[in-house]
Amino acid sequence: MPKDFAGWASRWRVPLAFLLLPVLFILAQPRPLLLLAGGALALAGLLLRVWAAGHLDKNQSLATGGPYAYTRNPLYLGSALMGLGGALGSASWIMGLVFAVLFGLVYWPVMEREAQFLRRRFGEAYETYARQVPLFFPRLTRPAVARAPFEWRLYLQNREYEAAGGYVVIMFFLALKMWLR
Numbered sequence: 001m002p003k004d005f006a007g008w009a010s011r012w013r014v015p016l017a018f019l020l021l022p023v024l025f026i027l028a029q030p031r032p033l034l035l036l037a038g039g040a041l042a043l044a045g046l047l048l049r050v051w052a053a054g055h056l057d058k059n060q061s062l063a064t065g066g067p068y069a070y071t072r073n074p075l076y077l078g079s080a081l082m083g084l085g086g087a088l089g090s091a092s093w094i095m096g097l098v099f100a101v102l103f104g105l106v107y108w109p110v111m112e113r114e115a116q117f118l119r120r121r122f123g124e125a126y127e128t129y130a131r132q133v134p135l136f137f138p139r140l141t142r143p144a145v146a147r148a149p150f151e152w153r154l155y156l157q158n159r160e161y162e163a164a165g166g167y168v169v170i171m172f173f174l175a176l177k178m179w180l181r
Contacts, residue, residue, distance in 0.1 A: 048081065069143035072134065
């Protein structure tokens with residue numbers, strides 16, 4: 001991939017998600033059980049994002065507490081769960097495949113780009129952290145780190161309520177499409 005692809009992906013990852021919404025609604029054939037299961041999976045992703053946002057003071061300190069003790073990218077893991085939940089709720093395997101491919105193409109380079117930034121910004125502290133905590137898929141063992149408190153101030157500062165709004169809108173429209181069929 002071109003060197004600047006990660007920068008492009010970083011800037012366009014949210015707009016690309018919005019471009020996928022019409023495709024989701026066109027392909028969606030939601031059924032009650034799949035919508036319920038997909039909604040629950042997406043809600044788990046949203047709650048992970050909420051938890052992570054309350055521990056992230058962007059560019060001010062290295063986030064290592066809360067979900068950051070299990071994965072270096074809990075926000076993106078939460079986004080993955082939300083996207084897969086939306087695809088499952090839509091009952092469209094094509095949507096699931098499209099989401100998985102786009103997520104891999106867009107978010108893996110973004111995670112690597114952010115890791116490089118954090119290396120430059122926090123030096124050895126980040127290197128030590130990166131050796132202990134996986135990039136994306138969370139560790140299953142309990143970390144040996146000091147507990148960091150969740151801060152609603154950070155949640156609001158990081159504007160994570162926007163993801164909550166997106167969750168509500170998508171689930172509403174999937175439920176509406178199911179009801180109108």
